[in-house]
Amino acid sequence: MKIEIINPTTTSAFARKSLAAAQGVASSGTEILSVSVESGPPSIESHYDEALSTIGILERIREGENAGVDGYVIACFGDPGYLAAREIARGPVIGIAEAAFHVASIVATRFSVVTTLARTKIICEHLLQVHGFEHQCRKVRACGLEVLELEETGMAACRDIVEECRRAVAEDDIGAIVLGCAGMADLASHIQEQIGVPVIEGVTAATKLIEGIVALRLGTSKFGDLAYPLPKRLSGSVKHLEIAPRD
């Protein structure tokens, strides 16, 4: 089984972290592929960044479908473009926020999210709402770091995250923490050691969910709104994403 971890940014350090995280949990029969988007921003911290990176993700998934990829992880906590991505994929496509929510809600009845900049909290809140995890998530917390401060995670950044996690444990009545950024993928076990409670990291969670869904011989339903998009003639800077009619 081939699972592709799509780093929706152009910062290769994030791809390296995600790859290592996924490989650390993958089953023996699973091949983990790692790509970064060619089109997109170096980090994602706004709705605008999300819209741009979606193009890069869709480009990668079209290539992946030709290369026989069985499932895709969108390695950004905003799950950019996940519905559009599902439409053009046979197999499962899962964003790391949604993946982490699913796993956290099995591990504990209540969890909190610790993310980066405050302005990204709304994206997380919208995902919690649409996926139905509002009751399970006690609080979305920002530790105030810019995503690129996590490129090579220094001591200071890590300390800030651990500090916010501690506050969550002390104040939120929770059984688990969800890390809200792919740039934290290398920190999960360290943080868990520091704070004690289970720490859910989305890249690894998504990898295992995809392995499971593929083993169940399921993928993305091609009935209803996730069916392949109707082929259409595209224009302008997205023309290369045109889908040929199927025969």
Add this chain to the structure above:
Amino acid sequence: MKIEIINPTTTSAFARKSLAAAQGVASSGTEILSVSVESGPPSIESHYDEALSTIGILERIREGENAGVDGYVIACFGDPGYLAAREIARGPVIGIAEAAFHVASIVATRFSVVTTLARTKIICEHLLQVHGFEHQCRKVRACGLEVLELEETGMAACRDIVEECRRAVAEDDIGAIVLGCAGMADLASHIQEQIGVPVIEGVTAATKLIEGIVALRLGTSKFGDLAYPLPKRLSGSVKHLEIAPRD
């Protein structure tokens, strides 16, 4: 005041319809501009189409900001990219679905939506959920038409829509109908005549909401998640959407 109606498709007929609709309700001091996206699909009927058209919309808004546009209507019922668009605009940006929901919920306590293909219903449902209009909307109904069948709206298409509206009135306990596609912008008054109950059309609704918000000297809040995106170096097919650092 300059309001730009952005047709997020490459089909000029839709731009013409939206322009006419907006002009029909604009105040005397309002200049209605109409543009179609250069980048995007000819019609929007999927999450994928939405992601693509978002790029075209962002291109247009960047131009519009330089040209002193005061507010933007996104003339597609899925409100593609409306949050990203708001981040890069000073003034208000409003999608026609959200606009129609606001107006319909003032005109009546309960409404139904009549849209095109069944696969687009989920987009409408997500918007109703995120904007909080789930209680006010009794039902999202599809009449089974492809959007391009509305390019030059013939009698048959119109009959199908009216038929679905009649069913909504008969079965849904509603006080108003929301038309779920910009391609229906020229049909609102005809349908209202046929079925009696108020028919809300989003292009006109959005135009008036924008006029109102601009007159209130409000726009898009630049505090919180809709603040200008942090400037970043972009790559690939979205490079032209790079935002220069502000001084």
Add this chain to the structure above:
Amino acid sequence: MKIEIINPTTTSAFARKSLAAAQGVASSGTEILSVSVESGPPSIESHYDEALSTIGILERIREGENAGVDGYVIACFGDPGYLAAREIARGPVIGIAEAAFHVASIVATRFSVVTTLARTKIICEHLLQVHGFEHQCRKVRACGLEVLELEETGMAACRDIVEECRRAVAEDDIGAIVLGCAGMADLASHIQEQIGVPVIEGVTAATKLIEGIVALRLGTSKFGDLAYPLPKRLSGSVKHLEIAPRD
């Protein structure tokens, strides 16, 4: 177009403030009328006050309908009697709470309300729930002032409100503030200057929404629960509100 601002209290200072606010944003073709209720309390701070002022509002709307008024603003943040009022009006009737919620949710993804006495918060919460803005509103905050302290807004009252607004900005992760009392109508721009983030004031918001709906040739749907009430013989102290049968 004639829009009537109904001050649902007997305190003329509030009518003056609301009139000035509405005139400050009205379109050139709009005539703003201002009336205070004859029947009702001098200020509204309880469910009881609301029930009483509703009678005064209905009296005014019946007069207004005869005088050809095109739409009504109920200038109290509890939106007293807005559904009853809609039933007897052809045009739109909108309370300033609902109006402010609509506008605030376009300007920002999340807002907080700053109101007067704590006991009025429940009225605001019920409106947020029924109108579907619970997710968008982070917090309803009371600054502890009685409404009549806003009759002639002195420095102290204003300082308390600004203080509570500052706390909202600091603690609530919001993009906008909604002012929760018609008595604050003259303070909006001052407060916005002090705190920076957009401040939504309901009288002005409602005025523009009504202008918009009337321009859309919409009003209150006369289908369903907002249709004219069935004519009935009334008794006692409400006898004068009897509706003659329509022919």
Add this chain to the structure above:
Amino acid sequence: MKIEIINPTTTSAFARKSLAAAQGVASSGTEILSVSVESGPPSIESHYDEALSTIGILERIREGENAGVDGYVIACFGDPGYLAAREIARGPVIGIAEAAFHVASIVATRFSVVTTLARTKIICEHLLQVHGFEHQCRKVRACGLEVLELEETGMAACRDIVEECRRAVAEDDIGAIVLGCAGMADLASHIQEQIGVPVIEGVTAATKLIEGIVALRLGTSKFGDLAYPLPKRLSGSVKHLEIAPRD
């Protein structure tokens, strides 16, 4: 213990029915008083009717407080003015819709409501939402009768109601029916015999809830929003409802 059943209409037949129903279930130590409003309409089928009858209810409760009444039933399924009424009462005040919802949700996990005219359904829906019974109520059904057709309930009216109840049982997956009009108070046991499933009638339900709350030495909390209204000078047609300052 004195419980007053307030018929919020001027139609004495409804008062008679409610009185008989309440007396049929009251404890031996309970004195059931019955009054009709002096101010109000002969039947309640709109938001407007509700607003008018609220005045009549408040007049009666002020008298009742002087007469030592221990609790009040508002015998109209829209629970008109129940929050205002609570503010001016020491003891409990409960509307028959809310009462029926509480009882039905103990008797069964899911119920449906059968009411009169379709236009009244929205009032019931708002109550279900505000009181939190939306999940427990499967469906609000109207049988199309005007309330006054229930003044002296003939065979035809009863047949229509039974018919709608049967449909509810057949289609709604419910364990109980709630009757949605005080005018049906004399029909509950007859309908229950016809359809088998438990039928909840609000006047009787409210009577027992009030007996219970009074026995618990509870009433309406005078802390928070249901505290006595601040005394204020009233004007116009509601002047007689002025509350004297307390010493």
Add this chain to the structure above:
Amino acid sequence: MKIEIINPTTTSAFARKSLAAAQGVASSGTEILSVSVESGPPSIESHYDEALSTIGILERIREGENAGVDGYVIACFGDPGYLAAREIARGPVIGIAEAAFHVASIVATRFSVVTTLARTKIICEHLLQVHGFEHQCRKVRACGLEVLELEETGMAACRDIVEECRRAVAEDDIGAIVLGCAGMADLASHIQEQIGVPVIEGVTAATKLIEGIVALRLGTSKFGDLAYPLPKRLSGSVKHLEIAPRD
């Protein structure tokens, strides 16, 4: 009328407290029976404890049905096994949490719960969600006591509870407090005296609700999911709970 208070623990002090509380509010014609479970734990502070005590409760209800009991109170704030219990009872079965929520929501528009250990809060939250009282309950608060510290309520325990109630009153904008443990049944009036606001205690609340429902000639609906369970051959440690086929 015979009402049985089931103490779902093996600690007789709790049965004594509940019995006294119920007798203190019962009507003259009501006989209050008190039993403790034979099967179960000495206190209930976990999902596990709840599952165990459910067996003891079901044993008692089967005996009670043979003894002609008219209704049952489950005297533990987690309402263990209330749905299973309802299936095997003709009359009403009500847990003290649900009972307290119903009463509190009539007495005040908003309340808070003060319970024992933090780990029991989730049980309360699930009940609030399923019964629809999430909006009415502002906050579930734990005072950190183990349930058995309430066996013979000493001064220290009581002080901790009063302290937490005071915080609720000061911070939560509420009109009433719900006590979250049957072990607090003897403290309600003392606490109410200390803090002023109404204090709702579930054993007494449930007793009155059952009296009411029985007087209404209602019980547990035997239509739908609360109908008697289909008779089945049981095995192992629950074999004694086998239900004989009905003829």
Add this chain to the structure above:
Amino acid sequence: MKIEIINPTTTSAFARKSLAAAQGVASSGTEILSVSVESGPPSIESHYDEALSTIGILERIREGENAGVDGYVIACFGDPGYLAAREIARGPVIGIAEAAFHVASIVATRFSVVTTLARTKIICEHLLQVHGFEHQCRKVRACGLEVLELEETGMAACRDIVEECRRAVAEDDIGAIVLGCAGMADLASHIQEQIGVPVIEGVTAATKLIEGIVALRLGTSKFGDLAYPLPKRLSGSVKHLEIAPRD
């Protein structure tokens, strides 16, 4: 890794089906164990059956913990006792309803459930509510079969299920079907072939989720409400479930 499939009934055919289903999807390193409860009913179709089978499940999990089981599947669609079970397990415990909901919501945006008797629908609805999948699930449908009719699934039973699935596909606007009974575990692929759309079966879904969570080195959080229950002296028919104090 050892995963134990707990058949919470005494009917061995269900254990055989579940075992076969789980083995069909398990990874090579996973050992699937299968047990039936010793204590419990032959099938589960009521809240009462659920409460009884919970005892059998807890007995099995205590044995399993001693035997080094890494995770447990509760193979009944009502997920009986899943929270109590989680408290006494180190590893993950997952019911097949919850498992199916997680997987279905990744495979499609909307799904329907097809279950057995109508009276079990409420159990499914409560799980959807507590887990947050109410929006994703369009409809819970019963095909009217008793669970034991699925012991050896004959042609007739299968036909009824397929028929109900077809109706779901035709009427519910869904992308996937969830089978609502462990007794259908052998039918999933057959049904999927018949109806086309993806069919999610819970035993297989739960097996893969547990494999994933164990591989993530996560289990059940021992912080918060799922921590080990406090040790207590038990009595009566549940005495054998006493937990010794930990040192």
